[in-house]
Amino acid sequence: MSFEKRLEKAIARKENEIEKEHKKIESLEEKFDAHKITRAEFNIKKKKILEKIKSINSRMRVLQGGLTRERRHQDELAEEKRKKKEEKQEKKKKKKIK
Numbered sequence: 001m002s003f004e005k006r007l008e009k010a011i012a013r014k015e016n017e018i019e020k021e022h023k024k025i026e027s028l029e030e031k032f033d034a035h036k037i038t039r040a041e042f043n044i045k046k047k048k049i050l051e052k053i054k055s056i057n058s059r060m061r062v063l064q065g066g067l068t069r070e071r072r073h074q075d076e077l078a079e080e081k082r083k084k085k086e087e088k089q090e091k092k093k094k095k096k097i098k
Contacts, residue, residue, distance in 0.1 A: 004074070007067040014060040021053045 025046055032042040 004067065004070050007063055007070065011060055011063050011067070014056050014063065017056050018053055018060075021049050021056070025049050 028037070028042055028045055028049075031037045032039065037045075
């Protein structure tokens with residue numbers, strides 16, 4: 001499996017984690033609306049979950065940056081390979097002419 005694929009999988013996992021955390025917030029809101037927990041308890045738990053979402057988002061941004069760097073690197077390698085191939089063909093043409 002290529003490095004690029006692993007980064008994409010890791011980003012997808014982080015997105016799933018964020019979705020799960022949003023579902024936790026929704027369930028907390030339901031409990032609060034049903035008067036099972038107090039407003040203070042709701043706010044404390046919600047704040048912890050939001051901090052966790054923020055940290056997951058930052059990790060995901062780092063992974064996305066790594067993915068873009070890897071893609072840029074792959075493009076550069078492909079460009080170098082293409083240039084070398086063109087130079088080789090030009091040398092062959094020059095040899096045939098002589």
